[in-house]
Amino acid sequence: xxxxxxxxxxxxxxxSNKTLKGINMEIAANHVTAxxxxxxxxxSTFVRCINRMHETxxxxxxxxxxxxxxxxxxxxxxxxxxxxxxxxxQKPNPFPSMSIYENVVAGVRLNGTRNKQNLQVIxxxxxxxxxxxxEVKDRLNYSGMSLSGGQQQRLCIARALAVExxxxxxxxxxxxxxxxxxxxxxxxxxxxxxxxxxxxxxHNMQQAARIADSTAFFLxxxxxxxxxxxxxxxxxxxxxxxxxxxxxxx
Amino acid sequence: xxxxxxxxxxxxxxxxxIVATIIALVPLFGVLGYVxxxxxxxxxxxxFINLPKAMGLPGGGMANxxxxxxxxxxxxxxxxxxxxxxxxxxxxxxxxxxxxxxAVRFATDVLTGIPSIIVGIVIYTAVVLKMGNxxxxxGGLALAVIMIPLIIRSTEEMLKLVSHSIREAGYAxxxxxGKTIMRIxxxxxxxxxITGAMLAVARVAGETAPLLFTALGNxxxxxxxxxxxASLPVQIFQYATSPYKEWHQLAWAGSLVLxxxxxxxxxxxxxxxxxxxx
Amino acid sequence: MxxxxxxxxxxxxxxxxxxxxxxxxxxxVLMAWMGWKMFDAARPSIQKFGFSxxxxxxxxxxxxxFGALPFIYGTLVTSLLALLLAAPIGLGVAIFLNEMxxxxxxAVVGFLVEMLAAIPSVVYxxxxxxxxxxxxxxxxxxxxxxxxxxIPLFQGTPVGFGMLAGGLILAxxxxxTIAAISREVMxxxxxxxxxxxxxxxxxxWEMIRVAVLPYAKSGIMGGIMLGLGRALGETMAxxxxxxxxxxxxxxxxxxxxxxxxxxxxxxxxATYDLYLSALxxxxxxxxxxxxxxxxxxRLLVWSVAxxxxxxxxx
Numbered sequence: 001x002x003x004x005x006x007x008x009x010x011x012x013x014x015x016s017n018k019t020l021k022g023i024n025m026e027i028a029a030n031h032v033t034a035x036x037x038x039x040x041x042x043x044s045t046f047v048r049c050i051n052r053m054h055e056t057x058x059x060x061x062x063x064x065x066x067x068x069x070x071x072x073x074x075x076x077x078x079x080x081x082x083x084x085x086x087x088x089x090q091k092p093n094p095f096p097s098m099s100i101y102e103n104v105v106a107g108v109r110l111n112g113t114r115n116k117q118n119l120q121v122i123x124x125x126x127x128x129x130x131x132x133x134x135e136v137k138d139r140l141n142y143s144g145m146s147l148s149g150g151q152q153q154r155l156c157i158a159r160a161l162a163v164e165x166x167x168x169x170x171x172x173x174x175x176x177x178x179x180x181x182x183x184x185x186x187x188x189x190x191x192x193x194x195x196x197x198x199x200x201x202x203h204n205m206q207q208a209a210r211i212a213d214s215t216a217f218f219l220x221x222x223x224x225x226x227x228x229x230x231x232x233x234x235x236x237x238x239x240x241x242x243x244x245x246x247x248x249x250x
Numbered sequence: 251x252x253x254x255x256x257x258x259x260x261x262x263x264x265x266x267x268i269v270a271t272i273i274a275l276v277p278l279f280g281v282l283g284y285v286x287x288x289x290x291x292x293x294x295x296x297x298f299i300n301l302p303k304a305m306g307l308p309g310g311g312m313a314n315x316x317x318x319x320x321x322x323x324x325x326x327x328x329x330x331x332x333x334x335x336x337x338x339x340x341x342x343x344x345x346x347x348x349x350x351x352x353a354v355r356f357a358t359d360v361l362t363g364i365p366s367i368i369v370g371i372v373i374y375t376a377v378v379l380k381m382g383n384x385x386x387x388x389g390g391l392a393l394a395v396i397m398i399p400l401i402i403r404s405t406e407e408m409l410k411l412v413s414h415s416i417r418e419a420g421y422a423x424x425x426x427x428g429k430t431i432m433r434i435x436x437x438x439x440x441x442x443x444i445t446g447a448m449l450a451v452a453r454v455a456g457e458t459a460p461l462l463f464t465a466l467g468n469x470x471x472x473x474x475x476x477x478x479x480a481s482l483p484v485q486i487f488q489y490a491t492s493p494y495k496e497w498h499q500l501a502w503a504g505s506l507v508l509x510x511x512x513x514x515x516x517x518x519x520x521x522x523x524x525x526x527x528x
Numbered sequence: 529m530x531x532x533x534x535x536x537x538x539x540x541x542x543x544x545x546x547x548x549x550x551x552x553x554x555x556x557v558l559m560a561w562m563g564w565k566m567f568d569a570a571r572p573s574i575q576k577f578g579f580s581x582x583x584x585x586x587x588x589x590x591x592x593x594f595g596a597l598p599f600i601y602g603t604l605v606t607s608l609l610a611l612l613l614a615a616p617i618g619l620g621v622a623i624f625l626n627e628m629x630x631x632x633x634x635a636v637v638g639f640l641v642e643m644l645a646a647i648p649s650v651v652y653x654x655x656x657x658x659x660x661x662x663x664x665x666x667x668x669x670x671x672x673x674x675x676x677x678x679i680p681l682f683q684g685t686p687v688g689f690g691m692l693a694g695g696l697i698l699a700x701x702x703x704x705t706i707a708a709i710s711r712e713v714m715x716x717x718x719x720x721x722x723x724x725x726x727x728x729x730x731x732x733w734e735m736i737r738v739a740v741l742p743y744a745k746s747g748i749m750g751g752i753m754l755g756l757g758r759a760l761g762e763t764m765a766x767x768x769x770x771x772x773x774x775x776x777x778x779x780x781x782x783x784x785x786x787x788x789x790x791x792x793x794x795x796x797x798a799t800y801d802l803y804l805s806a807l808x809x810x811x812x813x814x815x816x817x818x819x820x821x822x823x824x825x826r827l828l829v830w831s832v833a834x835x836x837x838x839x840x841x842x
Binding site for chain 2: 538540541543544545547548549551552553554555556558559560562565566568569616617618619620621623624625628637639640641643644646647648649650651652653654655657658659700703707731732733734754757760761762763764768788791792795796807808811814815818819821822823826
């Protein structure tokens, strides 16, 4: 079941560069929230703060509060937190040294689960949720790299789901894929929101309009506007939002 | 007309460079050719199983030298490969930029450039003198010192080739850094790391100078690791510089075996373990 | 308010980090320790002979007189001769392979050139004794004496063994180093430079001369310096063909002695402490020269091509 996220005065630095300037945001559970904005507006940084990946880069700093399920994420071991908040990256990144099966269960197995039966059940369940099972069930031993781009991304989604997070972060998950694969991913996101809270970063506004329940517009490290998708796109409150949506800059 | 001159010059330079390449390859075929020609005739079963015979007597072999080389290369690998890989992991995964890693990289570079005979001198003063005798252990240690910087270099290069996105995928799944390194990054770079290790092994198998005053040499079987031990390169050197024709023959045969070992390792390393680099 | 938390928490993680750190530091310690050990063992000789060690021409273990000049001379002459031969040929090979050869051909020939580097030094020495030296004695040196005998370099009795043999063998051995580094720095030249020259109508050679070589120049210099470093320290092949006589003569035909060679030959014969110490001091000098040379050479190479080449050749 998905969880709510509460972001309070989040500030983030990359070296001396302040990339997030005080974000306040409530993210609803079992919702798809899209984050849109021009390049460099801080949307990727924002998302990477939520699973504390931002801190893994040298020279970064964070200030503020993020509450997941009533607890501050900064009070927890980041390794543990990342089992609760999963991430799918822009470019599909299956582990090259592992088979499809091994990739899916990697997060689960490397964290202690050894029982083969359990792993196989988890693998099938996750692959089905990612709508990939039928295509790979006969070649689970093949290398993860043998799949097409779209399939690799669904593999990465299955891998992230296998760990049973409550929040799924997706950083432009379809931008490296062709239109058909993109459609598959979007369909997947619509199905997944029943069980997960999904945050999806996208530079494609039509995509946001298609799949997101609510949309947030970032600009220059600030959250300009956040509301139901239909409102943002048809009747934005802020002029900057309107300018971006109508393509006056981008 | 100027164009014609330029075209002519271009052709001349092309020929110059082709000639240079041919000149460069002549010694390769020259050396290999003679080694094969002279060595093959002296290569027989006795070579592989016999001990050296007294000067001038036919029928001697280099069995103890071959075994000695295998043993000392093994000692060097057991010491040098783990140290090298672990140090490389530190430099790529934990600390790419600080003064410490710069200093370690500098030291690695210095160590690759040290003439191998200097390594022999140091191990002599530090190990042989302390222990009071020459030994395979000292020889293996000297070879290990030569191997370590090579392994660090090649392993570091291979680890750097692993896309950072792979590591992030590991962290994002809630896998700790140590596990990500050992179970995801290392296996991904494995092929290249093995290639680097094999090339380092081939290199030290052929080294003579560092063994001259660490393992010294032995006309008989060494019964323990704490005795002077024969090795193929040292034995070849001793036979080649001796006045006895039978020993010269053995030197050629030994060279053939040594070259075969080195070239086979090189070929296997480069072609069987080809990774996606260069 | 919020502090950056580290990624490693469990005991296993901490152990790995500590272990790898230890190994990395041990490399640093190893280098320092080696330098110190050399210095310590050479100290008696340094104290006794001081600067005259480098200028002394007499090496007489029986009389306890140790002057290293003959070895420095032999090392420098053979190494410089090797450079003079190997640098242009190595560069030529590199240009041919990188800029002119077809890819399959390039792979095969490139591999062969690398195989030159894989042949152990002692095997080169063996070939030097029984093939190169006789050939020099019977054919090359008489020929050189006949045509160029008016130059002191080519006077004296051809013996085969001597500085010419040493220089030639070293040239073969350092050629792959120079070729490989030159190839690497030339490959680092951005294609844009090449295309700009070609677009202006340059022939291939002109393109190389104008766009590639100037850009790669310092890297190539660095590669040559590294080749020199390798020649200076090369032991076995040189010992086997240089004649091993501590004389300082102007002719290339004359036997001589190199620093590494005298260490290799006399170390186990050194019956008393001062003798050993003098030999170690020679080693220390060699260590020092190659250290400085390698350091500057690498700076040059890295200024063109990022990062050192992993593995064997350097």
